[in-house]
Amino acid sequence: MSAELSLKPRHLLPAKANKRTGMNVSVDGLSLYYDRHTKALDDVSLRIKRQQVTAFIGPSGCGKSTLLRCFNRMNDQIEGCRIEGRIRMDKMDIYHPRVDVSLLRRRVGMVFQKPNPFPMSVYENVAYGLRIGGLRRRRELDEVVERSLRAAALWDEVKDRLNENALALSGGQQQRLVIARTIAVEPDVLLLDEPASSLDPISTLKIEELIYELKSRYTIIIVTHNMQQAARVSDMTAFMYQGRVIEFDTADRLFTNPKEKQTEDYITGRYG
Amino acid sequence: MAKKKRRNPFIPKGDPQSWFARGEPLLWFNASGVTLSLLLVGALLYLLTANGLAHFWPKPLYSLSVAATGTDGSENESEPTKRLYVERVRTEVSTHATGEQRSTLFRRGNRDRGDGEFVWVNDENVVSLSRPAELVRVLREAWGPAYGELQSLETPRGTVALSPDADQALYEALDRIDAVRSKMAALENGTIRKLNREAQRLYQRERAIGGDAPLAEELGKEQARLSAAFTGAQRDMLEMAQSIEPYWLTLRVDSGELWRLPLASVLAVQHPNSMSYVEKLESWALQLWAFLSTAPRESNTEGGVFPAIVGTVVMVLLMSVIVAPFGVLAAIYLHEYAKQDWKTRLIRIGVNNLAGVPSIVYGVFGLGFLVYVVGGELDKLFYSDALPSPTFGAPGLLWASITLALLTLPVVIVATEEGLARIPQSLRDGSLALGATRFETLWRIIVPIATPAMMTGVILAIARAAGEVAPLMLVGVVKLAPALPIDSHYPYLHLDQKFMHLGYHVFDVGFQSANIEAARPLVYATALLLVVLTIGLNLFAVLLRNHLREKYKAL
Ligand SMILES: Nc1ncnc2c1ncn2[C@@H]1O[C@H](COP(=O)(O)OP(=O)(O)OP(=O)(O)O)[C@@H](O)[C@H]1O
Ligand SMILES: [Mg+2]
Secondary structure, three states: OOHHHOOOOOOOOOOOOOOOOOOOEEEEEEEEEOOOOOEEEEEEEEEEOOOOEEEEEOOOOOOHHHHHHHHOOHHHHOOOOEEEEEEEEOOEEOOOOOOOHHHHHHHEEEEOOOOOOOOOEHHHHHHHHHHHOOOOOHHHHHHHHHHHHHHOOOHHHHOOOOOOEHHHOOHHHHHHHHHHHHHHOOOOEEEEEOOOOOOOHHHHHHHHHHHHHHHHHOEEEEEOOOHHHHHHHOOEEEEEEOOEEEEEEEHHHHHHOOOOHHHHHHHOOOOO | OOOOOOOOOOOOOOOOOOOOOOOHHHHHHHHHHHHHHHHHHHHHHHHHHHHHHHOOOOOOOEEEEEEOEOOOOOEOOOOOEEEEEEEEEEEEEEEEOOEEEEEEEEEOOOHHHOOOOEEEEEHHHEEEEEOOOOEEEEEEOOOOOEEEEEEEEEEOOEEEEOEOOEOHHHHHHHHHHHHHHHHHHHHHHHHHHHHHHHHHHHHHHHHHHOOOHHHHHHHHHHHHHHHHHHHHHHHHHHHHHHHOOOOEEEEEOOOOOEEEEEHHHEEEEEOHHHOOHHHHHHHHHHHHHHHHHOOEEOOOOEEOOHHHHHHHHHHHHHHHHHHHHHHHHHHHHHHHHOOOOHHHHHHHHHHHHHOOOOHHHHHHHHHHHHHHHHHHHHHHHHOHHHOOOOOOOOOOHHHHHHHHHHHHHHHHHHHHHHHHHHOOHHHHHHHHHOOOOHHHHHHHHHHHHHHHHHHHHHHHHHHHHHOOOHHHHHHOEOOOOOOOOEOOOOOOEOOOOOEOOHHHHHHHHHHOOOOHHHHHHHHHHHHHHHHHHHHHHHHHHHHHHHHHHHHOOOO
16 A cells, blocks of 8 residues: 555544543453354453554454454354353453343444445434434434544535435445444444455545544454554454464564464465 | 368357257246236136126117017917017027027016016027117116116106107106105115114113113103104105105017006116217216115125125225234244244244135134134123124124134235345344344334335235135125125224125125026126225235335345
8 A cells, every 4th residue: 555545634523422432341261152063262362452443363264253243242142152251341241141232232333344234314324323322302413413424434425415325325335334323322342343345445545544533532443354454553453363362462563573473374475 | 271260169069959958848838837827817807807897888779579489490370570679698509410509698678577587599580680779778776677668757747758859857857866865875874874773772771770760761761762763764764755656667668568667766767779989988887886886786686886895895904904913023023033943933834834724714713713702702791781692792894804814814924024034134233233122123124124025915915815705704794784894983893793795795696696697797797896906905005015115125
């Protein structure tokens, strides 16, 4: 990538209304079984800091998405899935039996690998989470919708078609819409599963800029297959292989001076 | 040396690919299958339309001269030919040892004169066939049509001679009688029916209070008032009936005799041989409208099918209102909430198999369980003062609708489940990840998207229910129920009433009536109407669904 794709904030985001700046996440001895025989995560331990971008890299099928889905307990949906170990956010156990997963998910937003806008208007897509949260006043909704769309660098493109069906947007626009939808509810942790995998370089850049800008107010965890992207956007990077975290270090060190042989093989492209 | 031309490797060396390998036979097989089905559907619709709609067209009347043959085939000297005023019905060809023989069925009308309403005439015996302009067809409330020449009209003010050019007086009299008749109908359906209801209520209250003297006195007063009103209404009826009695129409029938008919029972007089095309069209429309908007007469072989239309529509709509929520809820539970294990699978197989149970079995279930058990209990709980005469403990609209709802439940469940299965998991995940509960996701995302599929289910259910007859005979449909199940009297929708149904009407008119030849065209017309109604109900639901589908077309 060339120099003009530098990561400089082009516009200042409006402040987050809830003033929170993310949560520290700690993972201790996390193992996950999809059924009795397939162990998708094997004793994972990590410390993820607020106001930082943490990237997970690794070959396909190594468990990156699985680990990401543990943070907002999306794996609860899967029948027969079992988890051992602990995940805490700001010292609070998120797998405590009395935790309400919808409350957790309001604080831990997630953007999926494939854009999945709801088949409703652009406006309603962004307002969805707010309405679920009980916000009814049109004025406030308008305000938050605009703010979120601006934050996702989508406002200028859709401000005249807020009432159009979101499915009519392009793939890149849809992905940014989904990001806008997620940050509209102002979570503390943002989980991004290959948010740019289906996008062109320009849209990818926009999303990377966005991540860079959001960083100061969130804990951002991103899964990516793109090593350059991980190097560009992340502060910390974890290399995963067959359900285990092989190496977890600052992005600088991991990419320039990996300690493990497997990491080096992977980032230099010698893996499989 | 000539350069050898390079062979195109994509062109096979030997014969082109065989006819069979290209799948040609399958294609032809498919195409002929489709063509055959289309032809059959087309033929069915043509048959129904031609026979059903033509019935209302004012067909020409003939003056037919028939050579009167004795049993031995010799000419009858004293009366060489016989004149008949007839309408042509159809011709049939039969092959005998002596060769082919064509004979035609004619309708002579004038059933109440006792000369035989229909007559087969050997085509060889037809001496002459003409269409005199002065022949008229008199449509009557009873006894079928009468054919003849207009002779005279008796009115309270005297007798008027009628001729083809001077029949104004007849039509004026008919209009007057029509007005009186509709007033009588209004009185009958309005005031008198209301008084009947009140009388019934009073009777029940009387039984309920037992020996309470002051109350009984009050009831007695009420009763006196009612019977006074009743007598008044009856007197009005009688007066009106008497006011149209002195009108008589005299016809000259084919034998030359004069025939006096009470004009009070005459519905219309047509002179089909001298009508212009526009007049005929007008008459056709009027008769068609009468068919659609009036009640049947003459044990269903004449008159209209209005109560049957209303009964069918109300029953089907009620059925959809019952089956839609139950089917949809069941499907949602099965697909979204139930654990997908063997128990759920078993239930699903059970549901699918329910669709294959013969419909009469549902009728038996409806009668045995719904009517006798549920209805009987309802009567004991809420209508005990009316017992032993049943309210809900007898076949009726509600039970018929519920029975059909049970019958069509699998259709709705299967269609809805298919719709739910088509919704990508990613949408559910997207909603859940925003902190929505499962119910919120279901309500705000899944249900709206699955609505077209649910509508498809309801459409299929309607299509099935509208044509179903067998179970209905057990749980509420009757041959004749002039009182509509829906009207302007509280509670407007009479769930306990028996009702008429077009499908059953077809069966009844076609197979249960004594006068087959007279009823035959009505069978076609009613069948056509049933088809049109089914298509109409379906179309309505399809349009509704397409309107909804527009919103999610990108999915
Ligand atoms: N719902 C599931 N049920 C059973 N096994 C699953 C399920 N989801 C994932 N797995 C298995 O768990 C392992 C990890 O999958 P995961 O989706 O986390 O990989 P990933 O690292 O995200 O891969 P990719 O980069 O291709 O997205 C894989 O072997 C996969 O087959
Ligand atoms: Mg993945």
